[in-house]
Amino acid sequence: MKKEDLLSAHRRIQPYIHRTPVLTCQTLDALSGATLFFKCENFQKMGAFKMRGAANAILQLSEGARQNGVATHSSGNFAQALSLAAKMLGVKAYIVMPSNSPEVKKAAVRDYGGEIIECEPTLQAREDTLQNVVNRTGATFIHPFNDDNVILGQGTAALELLEEIPDLDYIISPVGGGGLLGGTALAARFFSSGTIVTAAEPFGADDAWQSKQAGHIIPQTNPQTIADGLRTSLGDKTFPLVRDHVEAIIRVEEQEIVEALRLLMERMKIVVEPSGAVALAALLREKDKFSGQRIGIILSGGNVDLKTLGGLFS
Amino acid sequence: MKKEDLLSAHRRIQPYIHRTPVLTCQTLDALSGATLFFKCENFQKMGAFKMRGAANAILQLSEGARQNGVATHSSGNFAQALSLAAKMLGVKAYIVMPSNSPEVKKAAVRDYGGEIIECEPTLQAREDTLQNVVNRTGATFIHPFNDDNVILGQGTAALELLEEIPDLDYIISPVGGGGLLGGTALAARFFSSGTIVTAAEPFGADDAWQSKQAGHIIPQTNPQTIADGLRTSLGDKTFPLVRDHVEAIIRVEEQEIVEALRLLMERMKIVVEPSGAVALAALLREKDKFSGQRIGIILSGGNVDLKTLGGLFS
Numbered sequence: 001m002k003k004e005d006l007l008s009a010h011r012r013i014q015p016y017i018h019r020t021p022v023l024t025c026q027t028l029d030a031l032s033g034a035t036l037f038f039k040c041e042n043f044q045k046m047g048a049f050k051m052r053g054a055a056n057a058i059l060q061l062s063e064g065a066r067q068n069g070v071a072t073h074s075s076g077n078f079a080q081a082l083s084l085a086a087k088m089l090g091v092k093a094y095i096v097m098p099s100n101s102p103e104v105k106k107a108a109v110r111d112y113g114g115e116i117i118e119c120e121p122t123l124q125a126r127e128d129t130l131q132n133v134v135n136r137t138g139a140t141f142i143h144p145f146n147d148d149n150v151i152l153g154q155g156t157a158a159l160e161l162l163e164e165i166p167d168l169d170y171i172i173s174p175v176g177g178g179g180l181l182g183g184t185a186l187a188a189r190f191f192s193s194g195t196i197v198t199a200a201e202p203f204g205a206d207d208a209w210q211s212k213q214a215g216h217i218i219p220q221t222n223p224q225t226i227a228d229g230l231r232t233s234l235g236d237k238t239f240p241l242v243r244d245h246v247e248a249i250i251r252v253e254e255q256e257i258v259e260a261l262r263l264l265m266e267r268m269k270i271v272v273e274p275s276g277a278v279a280l281a282a283l284l285r286e287k288d289k290f291s292g293q294r295i296g297i298i299l300s301g302g303n304v305d306l307k308t309l310g311g312l313f314s
Numbered sequence: 315m316k317k318e319d320l321l322s323a324h325r326r327i328q329p330y331i332h333r334t335p336v337l338t339c340q341t342l343d344a345l346s347g348a349t350l351f352f353k354c355e356n357f358q359k360m361g362a363f364k365m366r367g368a369a370n371a372i373l374q375l376s377e378g379a380r381q382n383g384v385a386t387h388s389s390g391n392f393a394q395a396l397s398l399a400a401k402m403l404g405v406k407a408y409i410v411m412p413s414n415s416p417e418v419k420k421a422a423v424r425d426y427g428g429e430i431i432e433c434e435p436t437l438q439a440r441e442d443t444l445q446n447v448v449n450r451t452g453a454t455f456i457h458p459f460n461d462d463n464v465i466l467g468q469g470t471a472a473l474e475l476l477e478e479i480p481d482l483d484y485i486i487s488p489v490g491g492g493g494l495l496g497g498t499a500l501a502a503r504f505f506s507s508g509t510i511v512t513a514a515e516p517f518g519a520d521d522a523w524q525s526k527q528a529g530h531i532i533p534q535t536n537p538q539t540i541a542d543g544l545r546t547s548l549g550d551k552t553f554p555l556v557r558d559h560v561e562a563i564i565r566v567e568e569q570e571i572v573e574a575l576r577l578l579m580e581r582m583k584i585v586v587e588p589s590g591a592v593a594l595a596a597l598l599r600e601k602d603k604f605s606g607q608r609i610g611i612i613l614s615g616g617n618v619d620l621k622t623l624g625g626l627f628s
Binding site for chain 1: 335356361576620
């Protein structure tokens with residue numbers, strides 16, 4: 001993937017996404033001892049950065065392929081993102097979801113026009129069901145993160161951040177499957193080679209940290225974290241980017257994620273989902289490392305169930 | 315009060331306040347059938363519009379008066395606003411607070427440098443204690459809302475809104491003591507005479523509605539609402555503005571306030587305090603009235619205890 005690919009992706013998706021604001025907060029600067037720039041993908045259409053990659057992937061399909069629709073498996077933000085991006089482009093979206101997915105997530109996919117195909121909550125059932133859908137409809141499978149066009153799309157968030165704030169010392173991004181982190185690493189490499197990309201991950205789902213240590217992919221098993229967007233494993237297209245272009249992965253405790261959420265809500269007055277607060281939690285955990293520097297923090301999404309959120313602070 | 319007074323107030327306070335953003339939301343436009351422009355005073359310094367009036371009032375004092383400090387009685391946002399504005403201007407702030415005020419509110423005042431003088435939680439004790447402070451220190455009493463300079467300061471929020479969005483059909487503002495509403499009414503009269511100003515108030519603290527109906531001030535007794543910023547009564551400087559320049563007062567149920575909060579958090583991803591969500595609740599209650607029109611909505615503040623907030627959605 002080249003610099004021009006990322007710029008093309010950005011031009012391509014612009015009509016379908018928000019250019020999200022970069023916010024600052026004096027209180028959090030004082031608290032951290034660094035100068036922070038928050039890229040607010042919680043304000044993105046559909047509430048998360050996943051819109052970027054979903055739109056870019058569909059826009060790269062031929063007219064013929066679009067007519068047969070797109071398919072994915074996801075019970076999270078990518079399901080909603082693909083549904084909405086498909087709807088905006090007049091394309092049919094088939095979403096394979098485990099039958100035990102929360103009703104609120106199913107409703108969100110339906111609201112965005114996605115067609116849900118339920119499956120048993122096992123990896124095998126998910127893959128079989130997806131294959132059946134693809135065979136039956138001719139839809140193109142779009143992977144939630146292990147796809148170059150998705151990675152490029154996600155990288156446009158960091159591209160916009162670097163356009164506005166060109167001299168960042170670090171960008172901290174959360175890592176789940178590695179689409180956002182991989183895209184961020186590409187954006188920094190192409191457009192701001194002096195900016196170091198650091199990742200943030202919960203201790204309870206630290207497959208990216210383990211994989212980077214080991215030098216090969218170690219899949220996530222039995223993740224335990226409130227950051228539900230970060231429970232997935234890296235893929236073979238994202239792992240090399242994490243291995244080669246990410247400086248370090250900072251792991252955080254669950255309580256540090258809750259504290260970061262609290263600061264974002266109390267001080268910045270914004271709603272961020274637990275996964276989206278993990279980069280701030282990492283910064284606060286390693287204050288000394290970042291002290292006195294200019295740090296970009298990607299707030300990756302804001303889709304949180306208020307009941308869950310209420311439970312964290314009650 | 316004249317047009318030039320409001321413009322001067324705005325110029326005067328500009329170094330001490332944020333020019334808060336005006337946000338839009340396609341989902342809420344679709345839900346309401348109107349085109350909405352949210353003036354986000356939840357992002358104001360200290361978390362609420364009260365910064366504007368507090369700064370303006372202190373800036374209007376003579377150098378000599380500033381040396382003796384300022385004093386007020388408040389357990390809410392005005393206590394914090396006066397403390398912070400005073401601190402920024404190198405002025406001492408004395409805050410009379412009932413002894414049963416929540417510790418979190420006392421801590422916030424202290425954080426902003428205000429000196430707390432506790433009193434028994436009665437109106438008489440509050441006034442006696444304030445008088446003692448003024449006698450002892452020579453501080454100037456600044457009323458939280460019943461003060462022309464405070465009213466003008468609060469009116470600068472609507473002034474900014476009208477500068478950015480000049481052709482609003484309505485502005486909806488919450489009403490407690492009437493400082494924000496009165497200032498909003500002045501801003502509309504001076505700068506956008508075609509814009510109708512409407513107020514929003516909880517049924518459980520509907521003294522403004524009752525006062526407007528009666529044609530004279532009817533004090534609030536025993537208010538019952540989660541919108542804690544709206545429990546106060548109108549004053550003799552704010553009532554005439556409400557009587558003469560506010561089209562109507564829409565009352566809302568508690569559940570409607572919670573629903574408005576939910577929409578602001580789930581759809582706009584922003585944190586607003588219950589008082590700050592009342593204008594949106596009023597709009598949604600009277601959709602037909604506002605349908606198809608361009609509506610400014612003042613989100614007055616974002617200082618909410620997360621424990622309380624969590625309780626509303628659990």
